[in-house]
Amino acid sequence: MANLIQQVRDAGVIGAGGAGFPTYKKIEARVDTVIANGAECEPLLFKDKMLMEHYAAEMIDGIQLVMHHTGASKGIVAIKHKNRKAIDAVKAHLPPSISLFEMEDVYPAGDEYEVVYHSTGRRIPSGGIPLHIGVVVQNVETLYHIHRASQGQPVTHSLMTVHGQVKNPLTAWFPVGMSYGEALQVAGGATIDDFVLLDGGPMMGKVVTELNTPVTRVSSGIIVLGRATHLAERKMQSELAFKRIGKSACDQCSLCTEMCPRYLLGYPIQPHLVMRSLLTTGPMSDTLTHWAQACCECNICSLWACPEELDPRNVCVVTKRDLKQQGKWLSAEQLQKLTKDVHPMKSYRGVPTARLMRRLGLHKFTAEAPLYTGKIAPNSVGISLKASVGVPPTPVVRVGDHVREGEMIATASESALSVPAHASIAGQVKSVGQSIVITKA
Ligand code: SF4
Numbered sequence: 448m449a450n451l452i453q454q455v456r457d458a459g460v461i462g463a464g465g466a467g468f469p470t471y472k473k474i475e476a477r478v479d480t481v482i483a484n485g486a487e488c489e490p491l492l493f494k495d496k497m498l499m500e501h502y503a504a505e506m507i508d509g510i511q512l513v514m515h516h517t518g519a520s521k522g523i524v525a526i527k528h529k530n531r532k533a534i535d536a537v538k539a540h541l542p543p544s545i546s547l548f549e550m551e552d553v554y555p556a557g558d559e560y561e562v563v564y565h566s567t568g569r570r571i572p573s574g575g576i577p578l579h580i581g582v583v584v585q586n587v588e589t590l591y592h593i594h595r596a597s598q599g600q601p602v603t604h605s606l607m608t609v610h611g612q613v614k615n616p617l618t619a620w621f622p623v624g625m626s627y628g629e630a631l632q633v634a635g636g637a638t639i640d641d642f643v644l645l646d647g648g649p650m651m652g653k654v655v656t657e658l659n660t661p662v663t664r665v666s667s668g669i670i671v672l673g674r675a676t677h678l679a680e681r682k683m684q685s686e687l688a689f690k691r692i693g694k695s696a697c698d699q700c701s702l703c704t705e706m707c708p709r710y711l712l713g714y715p716i717q718p719h720l721v722m723r724s725l726l727t728t729g730p731m732s733d734t735l736t737h738w739a740q741a742c743c744e745c746n747i748c749s750l751w752a753c754p755e756e757l758d759p760r761n762v763c764v765v766t767k768r769d770l771k772q773q774g775k776w777l778s779a780e781q782l783q784k785l786t787k788d789v790h791p792m793k794s795y796r797g798v799p800t801a802r803l804m805r806r807l808g809l810h811k812f813t814a815e816a817p818l819y820t821g822k823i824a825p826n827s828v829g830i831s832l833k834a835s836v837g838v839p840p841t842p843v844v845r846v847g848d849h850v851r852e853g854e855m856i857a858t859a860s861e862s863a864l865s866v867p868a869h870a871s872i873a874g875q876v877k878s879v880g881q882s883i884v885i886t887k888a
Protein backbone atom coordinates (compact mmCIF):
# COMPACT_ATOMS: atom_id res chain seq x y z
CA MET A 448 0.00 0.00 0.00
CA ALA A 449 2.96 2.36 0.48
CA ASN A 450 2.91 2.11 -3.24
CA LEU A 451 -0.33 4.18 -3.41
CA ILE A 452 1.64 7.36 -2.73
CA GLN A 453 3.91 6.64 -5.68
CA GLN A 454 1.00 5.67 -7.94
CA VAL A 455 -0.91 8.85 -7.07
CA ARG A 456 2.20 10.97 -7.60
CA ASP A 457 3.13 9.28 -10.88
CA ALA A 458 -0.42 9.82 -12.16
CA GLY A 459 -0.15 13.58 -11.53
CA VAL A 460 -3.16 13.72 -9.20
CA ILE A 461 -3.79 17.12 -7.64
CA GLY A 462 -6.80 18.39 -5.68
CA ALA A 463 -9.60 18.81 -8.21
CA GLY A 464 -11.73 20.94 -5.93
CA GLY A 465 -9.48 23.79 -4.90
CA ALA A 466 -5.96 25.12 -5.15
CA GLY A 467 -4.47 22.04 -6.81
CA PHE A 468 -2.42 20.75 -3.87
CA PRO A 469 -0.52 17.57 -4.85
CA THR A 470 -2.65 14.70 -3.55
CA TYR A 471 0.18 12.28 -2.77
CA LYS A 472 1.37 14.66 -0.04
CA LYS A 473 -2.08 15.03 1.45
CA ILE A 474 -2.56 11.28 1.91
CA GLU A 475 0.91 10.70 3.37
CA ALA A 476 -0.50 10.72 6.91
CA ARG A 477 -2.17 8.72 9.66
CA VAL A 478 -5.73 9.86 10.35
CA ASP A 479 -8.95 8.39 11.71
CA THR A 480 -11.40 9.81 9.17
CA VAL A 481 -11.45 10.33 5.41
CA ILE A 482 -14.09 12.69 4.03
CA ALA A 483 -15.19 12.68 0.39
CA ASN A 484 -16.31 16.21 -0.29
CA GLY A 485 -19.21 16.12 -2.73
CA ALA A 486 -21.06 19.10 -1.23
CA GLU A 487 -20.53 21.20 -4.35
CA CYS A 488 -22.00 24.63 -3.58
CA GLU A 489 -21.03 27.00 -6.39
CA PRO A 490 -24.28 27.84 -8.19
CA LEU A 491 -24.49 26.31 -11.70
CA LEU A 492 -21.67 23.80 -11.19
CA PHE A 493 -22.70 20.15 -11.51
CA LYS A 494 -19.43 18.29 -11.93
CA ASP A 495 -19.31 16.68 -8.48
CA LYS A 496 -22.97 15.73 -8.71
CA MET A 497 -22.36 14.11 -12.11
CA LEU A 498 -19.27 12.35 -10.82
CA MET A 499 -21.20 10.75 -7.96
CA GLU A 500 -24.14 9.83 -10.19
CA HIS A 501 -21.97 8.18 -12.86
CA TYR A 502 -18.76 7.06 -11.11
CA ALA A 503 -19.86 6.24 -7.56
CA ALA A 504 -18.10 2.84 -7.49
CA GLU A 505 -14.76 4.33 -8.56
CA MET A 506 -15.11 7.21 -6.09
CA ILE A 507 -15.89 4.83 -3.21
CA ASP A 508 -12.90 2.70 -4.21
CA GLY A 509 -10.79 5.88 -4.02
CA ILE A 510 -12.01 6.54 -0.45
CA GLN A 511 -11.25 2.96 0.56
CA LEU A 512 -7.74 3.18 -0.88
CA VAL A 513 -7.08 6.37 1.10
CA MET A 514 -8.66 4.92 4.27
CA HIS A 515 -6.51 1.83 4.02
CA HIS A 516 -3.36 3.84 3.38
CA THR A 517 -3.93 6.36 6.16
CA GLY A 518 -5.26 3.83 8.69
CA ALA A 519 -8.62 5.60 8.88
CA SER A 520 -11.45 3.51 10.30
CA LYS A 521 -14.18 5.86 9.14
CA GLY A 522 -15.14 7.25 5.77
CA ILE A 523 -17.78 9.93 5.16
CA VAL A 524 -19.32 11.09 1.88
CA ALA A 525 -20.58 14.67 2.32
CA ILE A 526 -23.31 15.41 -0.17
CA LYS A 527 -26.23 17.83 -0.41
CA HIS A 528 -29.53 16.24 0.54
CA LYS A 529 -31.18 17.68 -2.59
CA ASN A 530 -29.00 15.47 -4.83
CA ARG A 531 -31.16 12.38 -4.46
CA LYS A 532 -29.93 10.65 -7.61
CA ALA A 533 -26.30 10.99 -6.54
CA ILE A 534 -27.22 9.81 -3.02
CA ASP A 535 -28.88 6.68 -4.43
CA ALA A 536 -25.89 5.98 -6.68
CA VAL A 537 -23.43 6.33 -3.78
CA LYS A 538 -25.63 4.32 -1.37
CA ALA A 539 -25.56 1.37 -3.77
CA HIS A 540 -21.79 1.03 -3.23
CA LEU A 541 -21.33 1.97 0.43
CA PRO A 542 -19.43 -0.50 2.62
CA PRO A 543 -20.19 -0.44 6.40
CA SER A 544 -17.09 1.67 7.16
CA ILE A 545 -18.31 4.59 5.02
CA SER A 546 -21.40 6.66 5.81
CA LEU A 547 -23.31 9.35 4.01
CA PHE A 548 -23.59 12.81 5.50
CA GLU A 549 -26.38 14.85 3.96
CA MET A 550 -25.91 18.61 3.98
CA GLU A 551 -28.33 21.51 3.57
CA ASP A 552 -28.53 23.26 0.21
CA VAL A 553 -26.79 26.41 1.39
CA TYR A 554 -23.70 28.32 0.39
CA PRO A 555 -20.85 27.66 1.19
CA ALA A 556 -21.71 24.08 2.27
CA GLY A 557 -18.75 22.70 0.30
CA ASP A 558 -16.11 24.79 2.09
CA GLU A 559 -13.68 22.32 3.69
CA TYR A 560 -14.09 23.94 7.13
CA GLU A 561 -17.88 23.66 6.90
CA VAL A 562 -17.79 20.05 5.70
CA VAL A 563 -15.42 18.95 8.47
CA TYR A 564 -17.33 20.80 11.20
CA HIS A 565 -20.77 19.57 10.19
CA SER A 566 -19.81 15.96 9.45
CA THR A 567 -17.45 15.33 12.40
CA GLY A 568 -18.23 18.09 14.94
CA ARG A 569 -14.52 19.03 14.92
CA ARG A 570 -13.09 22.37 13.87
CA ILE A 571 -9.95 22.68 11.76
CA PRO A 572 -7.61 24.89 13.81
CA SER A 573 -7.35 28.43 12.49
CA GLY A 574 -4.38 28.58 10.13
CA GLY A 575 -4.21 24.76 10.23
CA ILE A 576 -5.30 21.87 8.03
CA PRO A 577 -7.66 18.89 8.54
CA LEU A 578 -4.69 16.57 9.26
CA HIS A 579 -4.22 18.45 12.55
CA ILE A 580 -7.51 16.97 13.77
CA GLY A 581 -7.02 13.52 12.24
CA VAL A 582 -8.98 14.09 9.05
CA VAL A 583 -8.19 13.95 5.34
CA VAL A 584 -10.65 15.68 3.00
CA GLN A 585 -10.63 14.92 -0.71
CA ASN A 586 -12.91 16.23 -3.41
CA VAL A 587 -14.95 13.41 -5.01
CA GLU A 588 -13.27 13.89 -8.41
CA THR A 589 -9.85 13.61 -6.77
CA LEU A 590 -10.93 10.30 -5.25
CA TYR A 591 -11.97 9.11 -8.69
CA HIS A 592 -8.46 10.03 -9.94
CA ILE A 593 -6.91 8.16 -6.99
CA HIS A 594 -8.86 5.07 -8.04
CA ARG A 595 -7.57 5.45 -11.61
CA ALA A 596 -4.02 6.09 -10.39
CA SER A 597 -4.15 2.74 -8.58
CA GLN A 598 -4.89 1.19 -11.99
CA GLY A 599 -1.91 3.00 -13.56
CA GLN A 600 -4.05 5.67 -15.28
CA PRO A 601 -2.75 9.27 -15.22
CA VAL A 602 -4.86 12.44 -15.04
CA THR A 603 -5.45 13.60 -18.62
CA HIS A 604 -8.96 15.06 -18.41
CA SER A 605 -10.83 17.36 -16.05
CA LEU A 606 -14.54 17.07 -15.27
CA MET A 607 -15.98 20.51 -15.93
CA THR A 608 -19.41 22.15 -16.25
CA VAL A 609 -20.11 24.68 -18.99
CA HIS A 610 -23.18 26.75 -18.13
CA GLY A 611 -24.81 30.17 -18.31
CA GLN A 612 -25.46 31.78 -21.69
CA VAL A 613 -24.68 28.68 -23.75
CA LYS A 614 -26.95 26.66 -26.00
CA ASN A 615 -26.67 23.31 -24.18
CA PRO A 616 -25.31 23.45 -20.63
CA LEU A 617 -23.33 20.31 -19.93
CA THR A 618 -20.70 18.61 -17.84
CA ALA A 619 -17.95 16.65 -19.58
CA TRP A 620 -14.44 15.27 -19.31
CA PHE A 621 -12.40 17.87 -21.15
CA PRO A 622 -8.82 17.10 -22.19
CA VAL A 623 -6.36 19.12 -20.10
CA GLY A 624 -4.97 21.90 -22.31
CA MET A 625 -8.07 22.28 -24.50
CA SER A 626 -9.08 25.92 -24.81
CA TYR A 627 -12.11 27.29 -23.00
CA GLY A 628 -13.29 28.60 -26.39
CA GLU A 629 -13.45 25.06 -27.76
CA ALA A 630 -15.10 23.83 -24.56
CA LEU A 631 -17.84 26.40 -25.19
CA GLN A 632 -18.39 24.94 -28.65
CA VAL A 633 -18.99 21.49 -27.12
CA ALA A 634 -21.88 23.15 -25.24
CA GLY A 635 -23.25 24.55 -28.50
CA GLY A 636 -21.50 27.91 -28.17
CA ALA A 637 -22.42 31.14 -26.40
CA THR A 638 -25.87 32.54 -27.05
CA ILE A 639 -24.72 36.15 -26.75
CA ASP A 640 -21.89 38.08 -28.43
CA ASP A 641 -20.37 40.17 -25.68
CA PHE A 642 -19.59 37.88 -22.76
CA VAL A 643 -17.05 36.94 -20.12
CA LEU A 644 -16.40 33.60 -18.45
CA LEU A 645 -16.59 33.04 -14.71
CA ASP A 646 -13.89 30.43 -14.23
CA GLY A 647 -14.73 28.30 -11.17
CA GLY A 648 -18.30 29.51 -10.67
CA PRO A 649 -20.18 32.74 -9.95
CA MET A 650 -19.16 33.14 -6.29
CA MET A 651 -15.47 32.30 -6.02
CA GLY A 652 -14.61 32.12 -9.72
CA LYS A 653 -12.54 34.74 -11.46
CA VAL A 654 -13.43 36.60 -14.65
CA VAL A 655 -11.68 35.29 -17.76
CA THR A 656 -11.88 37.12 -21.07
CA GLU A 657 -9.35 35.10 -23.09
CA LEU A 658 -11.00 32.21 -24.91
CA ASN A 659 -7.64 30.50 -25.42
CA THR A 660 -7.32 29.96 -21.65
CA PRO A 661 -6.58 26.24 -21.25
CA VAL A 662 -8.46 23.65 -19.21
CA THR A 663 -6.31 22.55 -16.26
CA ARG A 664 -6.54 19.69 -13.79
CA VAL A 665 -8.34 22.04 -11.36
CA SER A 666 -10.88 23.45 -13.83
CA SER A 667 -14.34 22.87 -12.40
CA GLY A 668 -16.61 25.01 -14.52
CA ILE A 669 -17.02 28.02 -16.74
CA ILE A 670 -20.12 30.19 -16.63
CA VAL A 671 -20.85 32.38 -19.65
CA LEU A 672 -22.31 35.75 -18.64
CA GLY A 673 -22.94 39.01 -20.48
CA ARG A 674 -20.07 41.43 -19.96
CA ALA A 675 -22.56 44.12 -18.93
CA THR A 676 -24.41 42.03 -16.32
CA HIS A 677 -24.32 43.37 -12.80
CA LEU A 678 -22.44 40.32 -11.50
CA ALA A 679 -19.75 40.46 -14.20
CA GLU A 680 -19.30 44.20 -13.68
CA ARG A 681 -18.97 43.81 -9.93
CA LYS A 682 -16.42 41.05 -10.33
CA MET A 683 -14.37 43.15 -12.75
CA GLN A 684 -14.05 46.20 -10.48
CA SER A 685 -10.45 47.37 -10.11
CA GLU A 686 -8.64 47.46 -6.77
CA LEU A 687 -8.52 51.23 -7.00
CA ALA A 688 -12.31 51.36 -7.46
CA PHE A 689 -13.35 48.91 -4.73
CA LYS A 690 -11.02 50.54 -2.23
CA ARG A 691 -12.13 54.08 -3.14
CA ILE A 692 -15.84 53.19 -2.94
CA GLY A 693 -15.30 51.18 0.24
CA LYS A 694 -13.55 54.12 1.86
CA SER A 695 -16.36 56.52 1.13
CA ALA A 696 -19.46 54.33 1.48
CA CYS A 697 -18.92 51.76 4.25
CA ASP A 698 -21.17 52.70 7.17
CA GLN A 699 -19.71 49.97 9.43
CA CYS A 700 -23.06 48.23 9.76
CA SER A 701 -21.06 44.98 10.20
CA LEU A 702 -23.53 42.81 8.26
CA CYS A 703 -20.58 41.48 6.28
CA THR A 704 -19.11 40.10 9.48
CA GLU A 705 -22.45 38.86 10.83
CA MET A 706 -23.01 36.74 7.70
CA CYS A 707 -19.39 35.62 7.25
CA PRO A 708 -19.35 31.78 7.45
CA ARG A 709 -15.85 31.67 8.91
CA TYR A 710 -16.75 34.29 11.56
CA LEU A 711 -19.84 32.23 12.44
CA LEU A 712 -17.57 29.21 12.94
CA GLY A 713 -15.59 31.25 15.48
CA TYR A 714 -12.53 32.05 13.36
CA PRO A 715 -10.76 35.42 13.69
CA ILE A 716 -12.21 37.14 10.64
CA GLN A 717 -14.15 40.40 10.74
CA PRO A 718 -14.46 42.00 7.31
CA HIS A 719 -16.07 45.20 8.64
CA LEU A 720 -12.87 45.86 10.62
CA VAL A 721 -10.81 45.26 7.50
CA MET A 722 -13.02 47.80 5.72
CA ARG A 723 -12.33 50.22 8.59
CA SER A 724 -8.62 49.78 7.97
CA LEU A 725 -9.10 51.58 4.64
CA LEU A 726 -9.62 54.76 6.67
CA THR A 727 -6.63 54.36 8.99
CA THR A 728 -2.84 54.25 8.86
CA GLY A 729 0.00 53.08 11.11
CA PRO A 730 -0.45 50.78 14.13
CA MET A 731 -4.24 51.16 14.12
CA SER A 732 -4.40 49.98 10.53
CA ASP A 733 -2.09 47.03 11.33
CA THR A 734 -4.41 45.89 14.12
CA LEU A 735 -7.46 46.05 11.85
CA THR A 736 -5.92 44.33 8.82
CA HIS A 737 -5.19 41.13 10.74
CA TRP A 738 -8.93 40.43 10.78
CA ALA A 739 -8.60 39.55 7.06
CA GLN A 740 -6.22 36.67 7.47
CA ALA A 741 -8.74 33.87 8.05
CA CYS A 742 -10.86 34.87 5.04
CA CYS A 743 -11.63 31.94 2.66
CA GLU A 744 -12.72 34.34 -0.11
CA CYS A 745 -16.23 32.85 -0.34
CA ASN A 746 -17.75 36.21 -1.35
CA ILE A 747 -20.80 36.02 0.94
CA CYS A 748 -19.90 39.42 2.39
CA SER A 749 -19.70 41.18 -0.99
CA LEU A 750 -22.31 39.38 -3.09
CA TRP A 751 -24.89 38.63 -0.38
CA ALA A 752 -24.48 40.56 2.86
CA CYS A 753 -23.41 44.11 2.14
CA PRO A 754 -26.43 46.39 1.64
CA GLU A 755 -24.22 48.98 -0.07
CA GLU A 756 -22.81 46.46 -2.57
CA LEU A 757 -19.29 47.16 -1.41
CA ASP A 758 -16.53 44.61 -1.80
CA PRO A 759 -15.18 43.53 1.61
CA ARG A 760 -14.13 40.18 0.11
CA ASN A 761 -11.70 41.73 -2.32
CA VAL A 762 -10.52 44.19 0.33
CA CYS A 763 -9.69 41.09 2.45
CA VAL A 764 -7.96 39.44 -0.54
CA VAL A 765 -5.65 42.40 -1.20
CA THR A 766 -5.11 42.95 2.52
CA LYS A 767 -3.91 39.34 2.89
CA ARG A 768 -1.56 39.90 -0.06
CA ASP A 769 -0.17 43.04 1.61
CA LEU A 770 0.22 41.36 5.04
CA LYS A 771 2.33 38.61 3.41
CA GLN A 772 4.44 41.08 1.43
CA GLN A 773 5.06 43.21 4.53
CA GLY A 774 5.99 40.22 6.72
CA LYS A 775 3.00 40.87 9.01
CA TRP A 776 1.35 37.46 8.59
CA LEU A 777 0.18 36.09 11.96
CA SER A 778 1.28 32.56 12.92
CA ALA A 779 -1.27 29.75 13.28
CA GLU A 780 -0.76 29.91 17.08
CA GLN A 781 -1.52 33.64 17.14
CA LEU A 782 -4.67 33.07 15.08
CA GLN A 783 -5.77 30.22 17.34
CA LYS A 784 -5.57 32.50 20.37
CA LEU A 785 -8.11 34.75 18.64
CA THR A 786 -10.51 31.90 17.82
CA LYS A 787 -13.83 31.85 19.69
CA ASP A 788 -16.71 29.41 20.13
CA VAL A 789 -19.05 28.73 17.25
CA HIS A 790 -21.56 31.59 16.99
CA PRO A 791 -24.99 30.72 18.49
CA MET A 792 -26.70 31.95 15.30
CA LYS A 793 -24.55 29.84 12.98
CA SER A 794 -27.25 27.33 12.07
CA TYR A 795 -29.68 30.11 11.07
CA ARG A 796 -27.36 31.97 8.73
CA GLY A 797 -26.64 29.59 5.86
CA VAL A 798 -27.51 31.23 2.55
CA PRO A 799 -30.05 29.14 0.56
CA THR A 800 -28.76 28.45 -2.95
CA ALA A 801 -32.05 29.35 -4.64
CA ARG A 802 -32.11 32.79 -2.99
CA LEU A 803 -28.45 33.31 -3.76
CA MET A 804 -29.09 32.53 -7.44
CA ARG A 805 -31.84 35.15 -7.46
CA ARG A 806 -29.57 37.72 -5.83
CA LEU A 807 -26.85 37.01 -8.40
CA GLY A 808 -29.34 37.32 -11.28
CA LEU A 809 -28.79 33.67 -12.24
CA HIS A 810 -32.27 32.29 -11.47
CA LYS A 811 -33.17 32.13 -15.16
CA PHE A 812 -30.60 29.35 -15.61
CA THR A 813 -32.79 26.54 -14.37
CA ALA A 814 -31.35 23.69 -16.45
CA GLU A 815 -28.98 21.15 -14.98
CA ALA A 816 -25.75 20.42 -16.85
CA PRO A 817 -25.96 16.67 -17.58
CA LEU A 818 -22.95 14.49 -18.31
CA TYR A 819 -21.98 14.60 -21.99
CA THR A 820 -20.49 11.32 -23.10
CA GLY A 821 -19.68 12.13 -26.75
CA LYS A 822 -16.10 12.22 -27.99
CA ILE A 823 -14.26 15.47 -27.32
CA ALA A 824 -11.23 15.58 -29.61
CA PRO A 825 -9.52 18.96 -29.93
CA ASN A 826 -6.96 19.42 -32.73
CA SER A 827 -4.42 20.75 -30.29
CA VAL A 828 -3.87 21.25 -26.56
CA GLY A 829 -1.57 23.56 -24.61
CA ILE A 830 -0.78 21.80 -21.32
CA SER A 831 0.35 24.33 -18.75
CA LEU A 832 3.30 23.33 -16.58
CA LYS A 833 2.60 26.02 -13.98
CA ALA A 834 2.04 24.67 -10.47
CA SER A 835 -0.15 26.72 -8.15
CA VAL A 836 1.30 24.71 -5.26
CA GLY A 837 4.81 23.20 -5.37
CA VAL A 838 7.45 23.02 -8.08
CA PRO A 839 6.54 22.77 -11.79
CA PRO A 840 7.54 19.57 -13.60
CA THR A 841 10.43 19.52 -16.12
CA PRO A 842 9.63 18.72 -19.77
CA VAL A 843 10.93 15.36 -21.02
CA VAL A 844 9.74 15.77 -24.63
CA ARG A 845 11.15 17.83 -27.48
CA VAL A 846 9.58 19.62 -30.41
CA GLY A 847 8.75 17.04 -33.09
CA ASP A 848 8.31 14.11 -30.70
CA HIS A 849 5.23 11.98 -31.11
CA VAL A 850 3.36 11.21 -27.90
CA ARG A 851 0.55 8.88 -26.90
CA GLU A 852 -2.45 9.97 -24.81
CA GLY A 853 -1.43 9.46 -21.18
CA GLU A 854 2.32 9.54 -21.88
CA MET A 855 4.37 11.53 -19.38
CA ILE A 856 5.57 14.77 -21.01
CA ALA A 857 7.06 16.49 -17.94
CA THR A 858 8.63 14.81 -14.93
CA ALA A 859 8.18 15.78 -11.26
CA SER A 860 11.08 17.16 -9.27
CA GLU A 861 12.18 14.28 -7.03
CA SER A 862 13.32 16.50 -4.16
CA ALA A 863 10.35 18.88 -3.98
CA LEU A 864 6.56 18.97 -3.79
CA SER A 865 5.86 18.26 -7.44
CA VAL A 866 3.79 16.09 -9.82
CA PRO A 867 4.37 15.14 -13.47
CA ALA A 868 2.22 16.15 -16.45
CA HIS A 869 0.82 13.84 -19.14
CA ALA A 870 -0.33 14.21 -22.73
CA SER A 871 -4.11 14.55 -22.92
CA ILE A 872 -4.26 13.70 -26.64
CA ALA A 873 -2.08 11.66 -28.98
CA GLY A 874 -0.08 13.82 -31.39
CA GLN A 875 3.12 15.70 -32.12
CA VAL A 876 4.82 18.16 -29.79
CA LYS A 877 4.80 21.60 -31.42
CA SER A 878 6.38 23.71 -28.69
CA VAL A 879 7.87 23.34 -25.24
CA GLY A 880 7.94 26.23 -22.78
CA GLN A 881 5.74 27.19 -19.86
CA SER A 882 3.24 24.92 -21.53
CA ILE A 883 3.65 22.01 -23.94
CA VAL A 884 1.63 22.30 -27.14
CA ILE A 885 0.59 19.04 -28.82
CA THR A 886 -1.27 18.87 -32.11
CA LYS A 887 -3.20 15.88 -33.33
CA ALA A 888 -1.03 13.73 -35.61
S1 SF4 B 1 -21.76 45.20 5.14
FE1 SF4 B 1 -20.93 46.72 3.73
S2 SF4 B 1 -21.45 48.69 4.64
FE2 SF4 B 1 -21.72 47.14 6.25
S3 SF4 B 1 -19.73 47.10 7.31
FE3 SF4 B 1 -19.65 45.56 5.73
S4 SF4 B 1 -18.74 46.58 3.96
FE4 SF4 B 1 -19.41 48.17 5.37
Ligand code: SF4
Nearest residue numbers: 707742743745746748
Ligand atom coordinates in the same frame (compact mmCIF):
# COMPACT_ATOMS: atom_id res chain seq x y z
S1 SF4 C 1 -15.13 36.42 1.65
FE1 SF4 C 1 -16.18 37.63 3.20
S2 SF4 C 1 -17.73 36.27 4.00
FE2 SF4 C 1 -16.23 34.96 2.96
S3 SF4 C 1 -14.75 34.38 4.53
FE3 SF4 C 1 -13.98 36.24 3.57
S4 SF4 C 1 -14.71 37.90 4.84
FE4 SF4 C 1 -15.94 36.09 5.34
